[in-house]
Amino acid sequence: MAHWLFPDFLKDSSAYANAQHHWEALWQKVLGTTELAAAWQSPWMNNPFPDGNPIFSAVCSTLHRGVRIIQEEPGEPGDTDLDWWLDHFGEKDEPDTIHELVIACCPSRENAAQIEQLLRRWVASGDLNLRQPVGEAEIN
Amino acid sequence: MLDRLWAKLSPTEQAERAGCYADARKYIQQAPANGIDAPFSKSFRNRKRKGGVRIDLEIRAGKACVDN
Numbered sequence: 652m653a654h655w656l657f658p659d660f661l662k663d664s665s666a667y668a669n670a671q672h673h674w675e676a677l678w679q680k681v682l683g684t685t686e687l688a689a690a691w692q693s694p695w696m697n698n699p700f701p702d703g704n705p706i707f708s709a710v711c712s713t714l715h716r717g718v719r720i721i722q723e724e725p726g727e728p729g730d731t732d733l734d735w736w737l738d739h740f741g742e743k744d745e746p747d748t749i750h751e752l753v754i755a756c757c758p759s760r761e762n763a764a765q766i767e768q769l770l771r772r773w774v775a776s777g778d779l780n781l782r783q784p785v786g787e788a789e790i791n
Numbered sequence: 792m793l794d795r796l797w798a799k800l801s802p803t804e805q806a807e808r809a810g811c812y813a814d815a816r817k818y819i820q821q822a823p824a825n826g827i828d829a830p831f832s833k834s835f836r837n838r839k840r841k842g843g844v845r846i847d848l849e850i851r852a853g854k855a856c857v858d859n
Contacts, residue, residue: 696830730839734842741851
């Protein structure tokens with residue numbers, strides 16, 4: 652059984668704030684390992700509603716690299732509690748496009764290490780060593 | 792625009808994304824009256840599937856979803 656973190660974050664504003672702090676603290680921990688920490692800006696995305704989508708975002712214009720984290724409530728049996736993919740914010744071939752790692756998850760004690768590892772790899776190298784691109788074709 | 796994009800999907804792609812599409816439409820309809828500023832990106836995913844089976848809404852510049 653998973654040990655969910657902030658499972659009531661959409662029902663309780665203080666839990667939402669705690670969840671935001673959790674992601675910001677994790678991000679600072681990850682950034683502590685990179686020389687380009689000062690070049691990363693957060694938040695990156697506007698989100699008019701506190702719905703967790705995204706709950707955290709950051710961008711490094713120098714590297715044309717971004718991070719977006721979507722926090723979801725614990726789902727139904729069979730729902731994934733951690734998924735991620737690579738995407739582009741902007742047209743893939745344009746010079747100012749941002750290559751982004753998107754993580755969608757219900758954070759838990761069980762998936763925390765994997766999420767941190769994804770962020771570390773992305774910040775350090777912009778490469779997750781995926782066997783195949785997880786993203787999908789954009790529909791324009 | 793969302794409806795036009797939806798029409799380009801195959802029946803299989805639509806079946807995998809039916810819930811994503813409903814959520815995206817609902818979100819646009821409930822957007823603030825004065826719209827949403829860029830940069831904005833929101834993903835509506837199928838939680839039964841791994842690998843990002845989803846519909847994305849993006850605002851790359853300016854403002855969108857403003858009430859007429």
